[in-house]
Amino acid sequence: MRTHRKTAVWSLALSALLALVVTVSAGIGPVWIPPVDVTQVLLNALVVPTAVELSGPAVDVTTRPVFRFRVSPIQQQIVMGIRLPRILLGAVVGFALAAAGTIMQGIFRNPMADPSIIGVSSGAAVGAVGFIVVGGTLPFGLGLRGAAFAGALVAAFGVYLIATEGGRTPVATLLLAGVAVQTFLGAVVSFLLLNAGESIRRALFWLMGHLKGAAWPDVWSSLVLVAIPFALLLVYARDLNVMLLGEEDAQSLGIEVERTKRILLALSSLATAAGVAVAGIIGFVGLIVPHVMRLLVGPDHRVLLPTSALAGASFLVATDTLARSGSAEVPVGIVTAALGAPFFLYLLRQREVHEL
Amino acid sequence: MSDQRPGHGGEPIPMLSAEDVSVSLGGTEILSDVSLTAECGSVVGLVGPNGAGKTTTLRVLRATLSPDSGTVRVAGDRIDGLSSKQVSQRVASTPQATTLSFEFTVRQTVEMGRTPHLGRFDRVDSGDRETVRAAMERADVARFADRPVTSLSGGERQRVLLARALAQETPVLLLDEPTSNLDINHAVNTLELVADLAREGKTAVAAIHDLNLAARYCDQLVLLADGAVRAAGEPREVLQAATLRDAFDAETLVTGQPGTCAPLVTALPDREPVDRTVHVAGTGGQAAAAVARLVAAGAAVSVGVVPAGDAAAERARELDCPVVTVPPFAGVDDGSRQRATELARAADAVVAAGDVGDANESVVAAADRVVAVAGEGVPTVQSTRTTVATVEALPEAVAGLAPTDDGAAPPRRVESQEQQDR
Numbered sequence A: 001m002r003t004h005r006k007t008a009v010w011s012l013a014l015s016a017l018l019a020l021v022v023t024v025s026a027g028i029g030p031v032w033i034p035p036v037d038v039t040q041v042l043l044n045a046l047v048v049p050t051a052v053e054l055s056g057p058a059v060d061v062t063t064r065p066v067f068r069f070r071v072s073p074i075q076q077q078i079v080m081g082i083r084l085p086r087i088l089l090g091a092v093v094g095f096a097l098a099a100a101g102t103i104m105q106g107i108f109r110n111p112m113a114d115p116s117i118i119g120v121s122s123g124a125a126v127g128a129v130g131f132i133v134v135g136g137t138l139p140f141g142l143g144l145r146g147a148a149f150a151g152a153l154v155a156a157f158g159v160y161l162i163a164t165e166g167g168r169t170p171v172a173t174l175l176l177a178g179v180a181v182q183t184f185l186g187a188v189v190s191f192l193l194l195n196a197g198e199s200i201r202r203a204l205f206w207l208m209g210h211l212k213g214a215a216w217p218d219v220w221s222s223l224v225l226v227a228i229p230f231a232l233l234l235v236y237a238r239d240l241n242v243m244l245l246g247e248e249d250a251q252s253l254g255i256e257v258e259r260t261k262r263i264l265l266a267l268s269s270l271a272t273a274a275g276v277a278v279a280g281i282i283g284f285v286g287l288i289v290p291h292v293m294r295l296l297v298g299p300d301h302r303v304l305l306p307t308s309a310l311a312g313a314s315f316l317v318a319t320d321t322l323a324r325s326g327s328a329e330v331p332v333g334i335v336t337a338a339l340g341a342p343f344f345l346y347l348l349r350q351r352e353v354h355e356l
Numbered sequence B: 001m002s003d004q005r006p007g008h009g010g011e012p013i014p015m016l017s018a019e020d021v022s023v024s025l026g027g028t029e030i031l032s033d034v035s036l037t038a039e040c041g042s043v044v045g046l047v048g049p050n051g052a053g054k055t056t057t058l059r060v061l062r063a064t065l066s067p068d069s070g071t072v073r074v075a076g077d078r079i080d081g082l083s084s085k086q087v088s089q090r091v092a093s094t095p096q097a098t099t100l101s102f103e104f105t106v107r108q109t110v111e112m113g114r115t116p117h118l119g120r121f122d123r124v125d126s127g128d129r130e131t132v133r134a135a136m137e138r139a140d141v142a143r144f145a146d147r148p149v150t151s152l153s154g155g156e157r158q159r160v161l162l163a164r165a166l167a168q169e170t171p172v173l174l175l176d177e178p179t180s181n182l183d184i185n186h187a188v189n190t191l192e193l194v195a196d197l198a199r200e201g202k203t204a205v206a207a208i209h210d211l212n213l214a215a216r217y218c219d220q221l222v223l224l225a226d227g228a229v230r231a232a233g234e235p236r237e238v239l240q241a242a243t244l245r246d247a248f249d250a251e252t253l254v255t256g257q258p259g260t261c262a263p264l265v266t267a268l269p270d271r272e273p274v275d276r277t278v279h280v281a282g283t284g285g286q287a288a289a290a291v292a293r294l295v296a297a298g299a300a301v302s303v304g305v306v307p308a309g310d311a312a313a314e315r316a317r318e319l320d321c322p323v324v325t326v327p328p329f330a331g332v333d334d335g336s337r338q339r340a341t342e343l344a345r346a347a348d349a350v351v352a353a354g355d356v357g358d359a360n361e362s363v364v365a366a367a368d369r370v371v372a373v374a375g376e377g378v379p380t381v382q383s384t385r386t387t388v389a390t391v392e393a394l395p396e397a398v399a400g401l402a403p404t405d406d407g408a409a410p411p412r413r414v415e416s417q418e419q420q421d422r
Helices: A002-027 A035-044 A073-108 A120-134 A144-163 A171-194 A197-208 A216-235 A237-243 A247-252 A257-279 A285-297 A301-325 A332-350 B054-061 B084-090 B106-117 B126-138 B154-167 B184-199 B211-217 B241-248 B284-296 B311-318 B334-346 B358-365 B394-399
Strands: A047-055 A058-065 B016-025 B028-038 B043-047 B069-074 B091-094 B172-176 B203-207 B220-225 B228-233 B252-256 B263-267 B277-281 B300-307 B323-326 B349-352 B370-373 B386-389
Touching (some): A002 A035, A002 A073, A002 A301, A035 A073, A073 A171, A073 A216, A073 A257, A073 A285, A073 A301, A120 A144, A120 A197, A120 A257, A144 A171, A144 A257, A171 A197, A216 A237, A216 A301, A237 A247, A237 A301, A237 B106, A247 A257, A247 B091, A285 A301, A285 A332, A301 A332, B016 B054, B028 B054, B028 B069, B028 B203, B028 B220, B043 B054, B043 B184, B043 B211, B054 B172, B054 B203, B084 B091, B084 B106, B091 B154, B106 B126, B106 B154, B126 B154, B154 B172, B172 B184, B184 B203, B184 B211, B211 B263, B220 B241, B228 B241, B241 B252, B252 B284, B252 B311, B277 B284, B277 B358, B284 B311, B300 B311, B300 B334, B300 B358, B311 B323, B323 B334, B349 B358, B349 B394, B370 B394, B386 B394
Parallel strands (some): B043 B203, B043 B220, B091 B172, B172 B203, B300 B323, B349 B370
Antiparallel strands (some): A047 A058, B016 B028, B016 B069, B252 B263
């Protein structure tokens, strides 16, 4: 119960923070909208289903708004049509990266592990830059995001296969294979950029990570791709705690270490890929947010995983707001790194984060 | 102990057994044909030099390492046929060193011992919490329950890991050097706890570095060296100077632990053995010390005349030295005096130690050379033949004497030095 209450209290507090950050962020932009108005617009969007009708193959759900505040249609359009998709996409991506970072740091028992440690981001970069530079069409109607997503999964799976021998995947081997593959894929990206010509600007912009041009379908698809692995990861939180004792100890406590590692790697790579595919490479969220939350709530993943994810969502929404509120938009990846790195160094000196 | 178990006809099934287990790691054979059994309710100690394969044996027994050949059984079931979870419900283990670097509290760490009993969607309930609390009490870590494990000393962490194993509530307990970081008080308490658990019906296998602690707390010992079992059985059968020399490549002196019936092993420094025959005349603790010192140094020692039950007589008996005893308080008969005198005459030197007594004066007088042990009441027999030395310096004092060429030496009990040929 104690653990459960702690999880609930922290999650509620961080959800409230996220709601606050989202509301404030939705007011910020070329047109300032006061938080009260934003709140009214957001509340108006809340609906409850009133009837479900099965008409042939389709399911018709009739809904009814809960609130009917009087809002200006322009503010309504700005918040709901332009700002909110981007903000929510940022929240989903931050949520995914922080959750995946937490898991990777646990699996590798290494504070320097991040969501891309087994090559997810590099694979996505090759997929995306390749798509931008080479152009053309992909099967199944995959666009830029599909190419990035596919590249991410192929790279992660490749690293896993390289590091696995006889059914065992030692994390040390996995780490080194990840570094080697990332270096190789980095070379591929550099080569593609050399031959990018006109499209180099677009490719670079993608590589730096941004949430520009987000639309509602992106929000829904990435939400699904992040929520499902995340829910499964929560189920494995206790196993991951035991894995922190070391793999041999974990096995003697009844954890099927190799299988658990495989599942955790797959789920967190999937969540990361979903995030990276829509937002490009955004560094430091998955590294620093789990760190900070571990200092605040301790190492128990049953508490740490949900709180890190929620904090990551708030962090990315806040940094993206900064990124888009200047006179010229800056890729959010630059902002997260510029804010995250000094803060990380501060923690390193202050709290002596020499061990996790 | 273990033989008090009711056996319903035929052999009782051992709780834990390994048969002909061989393990190679990286092309090097770590274990070769290791077999051992642990009966229900017994403590089995794995002893042996560093690198003998004790930890590897424990890894095989807890199924975190599968052997190249051989089988391990828990309560009759082959361990390789069980899932991790099933093994963890039967066998709990404490590792030698765990990197407890994440800041879990002691309670959280011990609670992880409940993992084998929790289903995927189960939560820790009040019963689990009570088990955790009791385990922390028994391992004496309850008072730091809410401190992070990273803030504890090595010995305290070791006890936390023991508590975690207890929380697992398994019939079998494997302990890898459970006392290596503990002070003497906690080392003894930990092993007392293990002995108590065995009395309650658990079966424990422990790799223990300290031979004397192992001898005192284990019902059975398995001596490993170079990955093979060199001896197995009760402590007094296993801990013998010849066996230990073979396994550890070291000279030891095996006597009895005061206050218990367990053997006491004292390791001795590597020195040239003193190639002399010595007769010790005298009684009491000092004479006993002289006998031990000389035997340890490699001398062939005989003793007499001493009253039966005297410290010197006991020590001589433990060390297989020829000894002439007489019943206590009965005076010395001529036959005994005669035999002792012959031993003294045959020896290169006679050592007068402790209370020599009237009876032994003729024994001392028969000797060509006398070394008197410095201390209370000694130089009653001083003469030109006599040198004086402390107990510590006895081997040097004896070795410094020129050998005599008369008489046959008493039977030497020093074994050949074959271990030095390797």
